[in-house]
Amino acid sequence: MELPRQIVVGEKNISNIGSFLIGLSRPRKISLVSGEQVRKITYNKVVRSLSESKIKNIWHLSTSNDVESAKKILADIKKDKSDLIIGIGGGRSVDIAKMVAFTLKKPFVSVPTSASHDGIASPFVSLRGDKPYSIIATAPLGVFVDIEILKKAPRRLIASGCGDLMAKVTAVRDWELARDKIGEYFGTYAANLASMSAKIVIDNSKNFKKKPDVRMIVEALISSGVAACIAGSSRPCSGAEHLFSHAVDYLESGIGLHGEKCGIGAILIAKLQGQDWKKIIRMLKDVGAPTTAKEIGLEPRILAKALTIAQSLRPERYTILSQVKMTEEKAIALAKSTGVL
Ligand SMILES: [Zn+2]
Secondary structure (H helix, E strand, O other), X not given: OOOOOEEEEEOOOHHHHHHHHHHHHOOOEEEEEEOHHHHHHHHHHHHHHHHHOOOEEEEEEOOOOEHHHHHHHHHHHHHHOOOEEEEEEXXXXXXXXHHHHHHHOXXXXXXXXXXXXXXXXXXXXXXXXXXXXXXXXXXXXXXXEEHHHHHHOOHHHHHHHHHHHHHHHHHHHHHHHHHHXXXXXXXXXXXXXXXXXXXXXXXXXXXXXXXXXXXXXXHHHHHHHHHHHHHOOOOOOOOHHHHHHHHHHHHOOOOOOHHHHHHHHHHHHHHHHOOOHHHHHHHHHHOOOOOOOHHHOOOHHHHHHHXXXXXXXXXXXXXXXXXXXOOHHHHHHHHHHOOOO
């Protein structure tokens, strides 16, 4: 079991990142990966804090999350000869830094600037042009969160994070199915931790209409990432709803955010599993996340195709879609019955 050693969730604490790193592993030189916008917002405070802690640093810009750009950053960071790699940003920079750290066998620290997905603390990455699902890399040695920065991120990103949390409801059920049908290993503790992350957010979502509780959402996302660390697989966090999201990406890239697709996928899959899918819709609406295909520009044709091919992207991962012989007609009927279409 590989787990983060230290997780800090604070407010207006980005200026303390240097001392956090010293407490974590005393690095002398680090490489940072971020996007341009995030660099603009955080650069001065981070660099000042690092130099106060006498940590040399080299920044790398991530512009895309495809395999080619990740390889280029990998080649550059290799030359840095740094002790530790930090991904600071939304999904892309954290994913690239995680992959680079894994390849170079260096410790990795995650500094999320939006609560948009559960890769923040998980050992998994998905890069465009690689396998059509997340692959295992390294668990972060540390996770450092400044809620103040997350609060300023676009509301759409937080809503997307909630979509990724709703995915735990269906993912855990799929895992139970795999245990019951094919005798797959089932980790009760990891499964409960993932379920609890979703439940806490569902139970409180009524209050999100006015203002989402960013701390609660990011802590839930971190907990589900830790659940994946404990399970040693993405099982507690990713089931048929993720396969659906990956299938949409596979068929047509650029439709919606990861968590938005997973949230919509969770509605569909929950109905197939006989779970309370209306509860998922309610929660997603409370936080302003999309609950229809139209809202993310997903055409009925792509939705239907995605549901029919989803399981074939990862046949060994047993889900409800392994049991249901999904056809495009069935997919359309399912989407219509849940209001997704
Ligand atoms: Zn996800």
